[in-house]
Amino acid sequence: LYLNTTYRNNCPVTESQCKTDISEKSLKCDTCGKTFQYKYRLTKHLRVHTGEKPYSCSTCGKRFSQLIHVKSHMAIHTGEKPYSCSSCGRRFTKKSTLDHHERIHTGEKPYSCSTCGKGFSQMIHLKTHMRIHTGEKPYSCETCGKCFSDSSAFRVHVRIHTGEKPYSCIACGKSFRHMINLKTHMRIHTGEKPYFCGTCGKGFTQRKHLKTHIRIHTGEKPYSCNTCGKSFSQLINLKTHMRIHTGEKPYSCTICGKEFCALSAFNRHMRIHTDDKPHCCSTCGKRFRDQSTFKKHMTIHTGEKPYSCITCGKRFGHKPTMERHQRSHTGEKLHSCSTCGKGFSQMINLKIHMRIHTGEKPHCCSTCGKRFIQMIHLKRHMRFHTS
16 A cells, blocks of 8 residues: 555656556656566566665664565574575575576576677676776775776775775684685684695695795796896795895884895894894704794704705705805806906805905904904914914
8 A cells, every 4th residue: 555655646657557567568667768567566676766665674674675685684684594505505595696606516607798708607797797898997986086897896995995804813803804815814723724736745825825836846937137137936036136226225224224125134134133033943952043044054953955966966955055056067156346347156255355345354353453354364363373
């Protein structure tokens, strides 16, 4: 009675259309022009324009335009999931959700793009995909004006401005903007490592970490420096390397003012001031500021020498020492003096050489005060005092 009274007074169709149910689609919505065969379907459709929601949930009060939507919604409160997947047994509250899910097993993609032919399991995914071809971006950020073709990407973007992080870790309380980031984070607590290297079997919590690791075995270095041509397996390493050419040193020590181009080098330096030595040898108890020095030390106890020279077969405890050794065979001199152009196979030798130009003599005799460029020269000099 309510609906009849409402639409008799405010019906956007003719009186004859409201009263008659006929076999042809002659009932037309005057707002959008859509036609319907039966009056009750037109009535439901009109709520799209009026915003009317006559059906409400008795538990939470949420309102709906159609009774079937109320029934589906009530499953949230009752926990009822009457629809079960015959392949995996997973249960669903809605028949439509089950239908979409079953396409995962069947591989059915009934909706295809008329432009490129790509198939989709859901119509909503096809509609979103079509915007790639049309260039349509209907979702616009009111704060920065950035536009999006996908509603989910738009909602995630808005959280940058609002600071909203709706997904929280139940173990440590850390919050995230994306559910996928929370799922990845949870692996820290569970220890789950679903991505395994097919070569060495090492496990990883994220796929991107596995991809980076695989380059150790393949030797792939896809990121190249446009200035000197040096290649890297990780983009972050290339970005850090580029600072050698630009001279950028974004990390500055607040205590002594020394600047660094790499965050790892800055963190190691800070331990000089704090005297923090987090890496402890379980065999002899010696402590170290950085992990690389600690690993190098451990080879003393284990005797492990995993790196061998491809020319002479000599083995080494860590890779940098092996690489320096190999230059003795190739004659390669990577480090050159910017003043006189002389080349050196090791950076330490270049640093010592530079003292010729700067006049720096950091090694001082405690007996007579005489200063020297190299420690070996100081030791030789000390023999005069000790006979």
